[in-house]
Amino acid sequence: MQSRRGAGALVGAGFADLDMQATRTTDLDGNDKVGTICRALRRAIIEQALEPGAKLPEDALGERFGVSRTIARHALGQLAAQGLVELRRNRIAVVATPSWQEARAAFDIRIELERLVVRQLAGNLSRAQIAELKAHVDAEEAARAGPDAVSIRLATEFHILLASMTNSPILIRYVSEVAYRCCLTLSLYSRPHSSECAINEHRAIIDALAAGKADDVIALMHTHLDSVASRALLSPAKPRERDLLEILAPYAADESGAGKVRRKADLNGGASE
Amino acid sequence: MQSRRGAGALVGAGFADLDMQATRTTDLDGNDKVGTICRALRRAIIEQALEPGAKLPEDALGERFGVSRTIARHALGQLAAQGLVELRRNRIAVVATPSWQEARAAFDIRIELERLVVRQLAGNLSRAQIAELKAHVDAEEAARAGPDAVSIRLATEFHILLASMTNSPILIRYVSEVAYRCCLTLSLYSRPHSSECAINEHRAIIDALAAGKADDVIALMHTHLDSVASRALLSPAKPRERDLLEILAPYAADESGAGKVRRKADLNGGASE
DNA sequence: GGCATCAGCCTTGCATGCAGTTTGGTTTAT
DNA sequence: ATAAACCAAACTGCATGCAAGGCTGATGCC
Incomplete structure (x- = not known):
């Protein structure tokens, strides 16, 4: 066993039925284990089982798909090359969150x-x-x-x-x-x-x-x-869960006027910055 | 060391001055060792130091860049995702040869x-x-x-x-x-x-x-x-060294003209070895 | 009470080792 | 002599192990 803690990050994400499906698409990925993981992850992403920002720890992936971290890592690299995953050095990979x-x-x-x-x-x-x-x-x-x-x-x-x-x-x-x-x-x-x-x-x-x-x-x-x-x-910015800071902005300054909805969101909303 | 035979495959390919250059491009690759190898290889490819079809054994790459095969392999995966390298299962990676x-x-x-x-x-x-x-x-x-x-x-x-x-x-x-x-x-x-x-x-x-x-x-x-x-x-097909069969076609029927060029070396030698 | 510091674990970065596949030369049978 | 069989080296596919960096919660200081 290699999981330490992060395994839970993926367990709830609805992988149950798409492990080894690895159907067509074309041949964006190879036919090996790496390709299998790529296809499964991509499908999970586009079906929104994995939302943007979801963490993808190598350990958890490897355990879930029955391969080593090496392979999971390689798969993440491929998906990152396709823009579906964001890879920051020394950080857990996450599903891409395009602006x-x-x-x-x-x-x-x-x-x-x-x-x-x-x-x-x-x-x-x-x-x-x-x-x-x-x-x-x-x-x-x-x-x-x-x-x-x-x-x-x-x-x-x-x-x-x-x-x-x-x-x-x-x-x-x-x-x-x-x-x-x-x-x-x-x-x-x-x-x-x-x-x-x-x-x-x-x-x-x-x-x-x-x-x-x-x-x-x-x-x-x-x-x-x-x-x-x-x-x-249509709306230049409708950040569902994107930027925690933006989401919480309306709630930030209203210790007093509790019923108010301060539309701070217009800040980056309208300007589409 | 880890090279077995193929180390020589790359030595002659003109890597001397582009190991750690790793200039900009944009950020197609990361900033880590993998990115360094990607940039170096890409540059070697587009400057034709590595011609299409040239072999890229993981061992040789790793040794040349002072990293393990794992990293070289990952770099090849990235370049394959960008279409510059062709990766066949259980085969040596080669520089892509687009039709x-x-x-x-x-x-x-x-x-x-x-x-x-x-x-x-x-x-x-x-x-x-x-x-x-x-x-x-x-x-x-x-x-x-x-x-x-x-x-x-x-x-x-x-x-x-x-x-x-x-x-x-x-x-x-x-x-x-x-x-x-x-x-x-x-x-x-x-x-x-x-x-x-x-x-x-x-x-x-x-x-x-x-x-x-x-x-x-x-x-x-x-x-x-x-x-x-x-x-x-301009010419729909001007295969320089692509199709061995085409290249050798003229030589096929002339056993007599022995004084010709010893083309054996160009067979696979011209590209990599 | 609040904030900075720090320690320990989690996670990644990377190298190495082993097993399976391909390759190319050699051997052997026809 | 030719062609099939074979064998050893080379190479890839993959797992595992170790070291280093980031995150979280606890501790100490103001």
């Missing part, structure tokens, strides 16, 4: 990358591929009954599925990475997910892709991603 | 990303930043006398310098990564580097940025990168 500006930048990048995807794909999809896309959207539809986390993951994976049809490893990788990053930001800034419109937009994109109308697809994808970003990032 | 299609895709992505950069930067640069850019181009100019490798590196770093002025960590990172990848492909497919035009184009971009004419800058950057890509990737 609002970073989130916005990620969406901007994503829009450009996915423009490349649909530009290349428009009119070049096989019948089987179109069927696969439609099946995925059907799965999204079905998942509306389930938890939001799954809907969000499926919506993200729709875009990754699209990218994977380009057969361009680089494009696939960057789209995957940035899509996951965007997905991560949703858990930070987005209000309860409303997926119905996204699903319709996905269907529209598929139709336009099948019709081969490149310009239309590009426009559709752009507005789709833009609206996703807008829904997610 | 022509991948190279083209990398340039396409780069064009989009750098469009974001200049769009954001146009008209928003301080006097000091403009001076810094001009100084960099001057350095490029000065480096024309030196080896091509340095010119290529400086040209790449001009773009990274631009990106770093956006203050968007994500954009900086992706531009850096993809720029390095493109730089790597130059050593595969490009003919002897001709840098004079690139330098002029860089100056033009700076001027347009300073003038704040966003559309002009975007167009300039686009044509600049496009021409770089064209110069580099």
